Amino acid sequence: MGSHRRLAPSGSDRGAGVAVGLLSVAAAALAAAPAGAAPHDDTRARVDRLYQEAERATEAYNEADERADALREQVRARQDRIAREQDRVNTMREVLGALAGAQYRSGGLDPALALLLSTEPEEYLEKASVLDRISTRQAGELAELQAALRRLTQERAEAARQLVALDRSRKAVAAHKRTVERKLAEARRLLNSLPDGERAAYDRASRSSRTDLAGAVTGGAPASGRAAAAVAAARAALGRPYVWGGSGPGGFDCSGLVQWSYAQAGVALPRTSQAQAGAGRQVPLSQMRPGDLVTYRDDASHIGMYAGDGRVIHAPYPGAPVRYDPVGMMPISSVTRV
Known part of the structure; x- marks a missing residue:
């Protein structure tokens, strides 16, 4: 892929406070509207704003959910590594125990005194040689055990950090879900x-087309077989x-439809509309x-796929199925070409 410009984050990560602030401003503006303003027009505008904020x-929910999935995989992989490392530590401890037993059975006398008292000096020297090899191996096994214990401690500390991050991510998913449900309701x-x-x-x-694009879009054939x-x-x-958070095949939100459609073509796209715009x-x-x-709006919070003839296919909003629109x-x- 060629170089591309990544869009600025949508602002969703700033939390529901921003959305609440927007609603407060909107409410103040409505309160200040002239008495002759059409109430139904105001209602439709408020619905439109609520759908945009939802x-x-x-x-933001999709992004947090994707991050939680990735963290779950990382935690699972790290826990597998910890289990394998623990097995390795246990094995090394058993080996060290066997070596220590062999050393103990060889006796603890000073080597010079043991040689002086030995009735069979040649047999003693042979045993001493074996003992020396055992001691050297024991020192190596001990060093490896210490290194394995350090790795195990580091893995456990990192797993604990990832579990904390996973918990935060799960809470973020739940918070975004509540925000979506409240606005949609x-x-x-x-x-x-x-x-x-x-x-x-309203539908x-x-x-309707809000921009006169007559003659601006050339259309033509798809740019590639995967497109x-x-x-x-x-x-x-x-x-x-439309299913918010849906990525098919039974239902979709806007970025879920795009991700699923390209997956059928063998192309892996990110989950969110902002990330897809930079893909x-x-x-x-x-x-x-x-x-x-x-991609639509300054924050790239909506996305569709151009289908030719001046139309896109997209998942519009709850209650409206996947459809063609201008x-x-x-x-x-x-506009992004994958």
């Missing part, structure tokens, strides 16, 4: 408060439900081709 929290409540016609208008508005295979996989997912080569909008990843449905942050 999507940011979802991407509020968005559903607001949508349900709208008349049927207004709810339909139409979410599917063509990824587009085919994404098309096969059309109609499947390839950035291309101009005018050169966009099917299979390219289209590529200009919201401000485009970048």
Whole structure:
């Protein structure tokens, strides 16, 4: 892959406090709105903001969950190494015990005195030679045992640190999950408060092109065989439900759909939309081709796959299945070719 620009973090890691602050500002703005403002327009705008904030929290959830999975694997591998090292230490201790026993059975007299008292000097010298070899081996085994014990202590200390990090990561996953659930519940409540016609208008508005891209997108064929295979996989997912944190095959969030589609083409992509935006080569909008990843908003909190004909395939938000929408449905942050 060529060089590429990594987008700045979405800000999700700053926690739910930022989102709460945004909601407070939004509430103040609504309170200050003129009396003639259309209440249904305000409700739709609030729903849109809640979905955006829930999507940011979802991407933060995905990142924290991925980090927890990686830490779990690291802890498991380290615990396996600790078990093997402990077995090695136990074996070396047994060997040292056997050597110490042999040394004890050879007697503890001063070598010169033992030679003087020996009735068979030649036999003594032979035993002394064996004892010397035992002592030399014992010293080597002892040094190796000490080194193994140091390694074991280090492994256990690192495993303890990783377990603490894993616990923090699990708590972060749970916190992001609560944030997502709270915002989605509020968005559903607001949508349900709208008349049927207004709810339909909201869905139409979410599917409209907010940018005039006529003539700006050339389209054409996919840039590679793997891009063509990824587009085919994404098309096969059309109609499947939005599931936050979902990475298929039964349901997807936005980055889960992109990751799954490219996995069907044999390409491993990161889990979050921000990481996916940096997983390839950035291309101009005018050169966009099917299979390219289209990232939206300044924080890259939403992503879809260009399908040609001015449309993307994406997982929009809860209640809306995987579908085609205009590529200009919201401000485009970048286009990435994998």
